[in-house]
Amino acid sequence: MAQTVPDKMRVIRTNKEMSQACREAVKPVGLVPTMGALHAGHLNLVDQARADNLTVAVSIFVNPTQFGDLKDLEKYPRDLEGDLEMLRDHGVDLVYVPTVDEVYPEGFDTWVDVGPLAEKLEGLHRPGHFRGVATVVSKLFNVMQPDRAYFGQKDGQQVVVIQKLARDLDMGVEVVVMPTIREPDGLAMSSRNVQLSADQRQAASVVHQALRRAYQLWTGCERNGDVLREAASQILQAEPMVDSIDYVSVAGMSTLDESGHVDGRAMVSVAVHMGAVRLIDNIVLE
Helix, strand or coil: CCCCCCCCCEEECCHHHHHHHHHHCCCCEEEEEECCCCCHHHHHHHHHHHHHCCEEEEEECCCHHHCCCHHHHHHCCCCHHHHHHHHHHCCCCEEECCCHHHHCCCCCCCCCCCHHHHHCCHHHHCCCHHHHHHHHHHHHHHHHCCCEEEEECCCHHHHHHHHHHHHHCCCCCEEEEECCCECCCCCECCHHHHHCCHHHHHHCCHHHHHHHHHHHHHHCCCCEHHHHHHHHHHHHHCCCCCCEEEEEEEEECCCCCECCECCCCEEEEEEEEECCEEEEEEEEEC
16 A cells, blocks of 8 residues: 655544544554654554555543553653654554543443453453453544554554454454564563663563573474463563562463463463563463
8 A cells, every 4th residue: 555644733632523533534544553752663553554554643642541550640651742753754644532530431331341351461460450441442443543553562462352342342343463662671561661770671582582492492393381481471570670579471372371281372471570560471382
């Protein structure tokens, strides 16, 4: 598809105006939902959307309903002006920047529950997180009616949840999943990485090292899920800067049930704490 670059990027703040702009847009429309504080991982999604679609829309909204800890919400990095400059440079047509009151007006009381998928891994450690994610993504899809929506594999469980959401509710949106973009040392790019101290940042590559160890064993024909989990756990436990480990998971891709024997596509996922920063990452076995 021929790439088009907009003469002027529109920044829109209301549901009504955004819905109208998307209805009038040249189809197909590609949507990249974000919480801002953009980095190369986000821009990779934008560039793919630009290559696949005639109109590219990006949402920037720090969604309070997916944060269980208000302190975490308050300290989440924000740089709207910097984000808009990057999006303009990457040929985005429409940017949706709603307020919290616009997304969740007074009296809002309807939520999307995606069932057992939301109760595992991140769901166990962040109760209500995926209810917030599923609800805001549903609202974005309803307002903007995109043909395609782009997400990064870095948030692996989120990807599985959104794919199921779109399928179960017949949303008619193609969910496009793009590979995780990494720093040279393997650390997955994340808006939260700026919160790491210099020492924590140096040590943070251990997360990817743990995943790679499990992947190497799997490519060597190891199929015992416990062996893969233990191998990744040992690497994380050996790093003094890792204060705690929330989980090391080896689970089937479709259900996220823990695998005793890895048969078919699976995902190795980890979540660790370094001081006040929580890091998540995953690698797909396929």
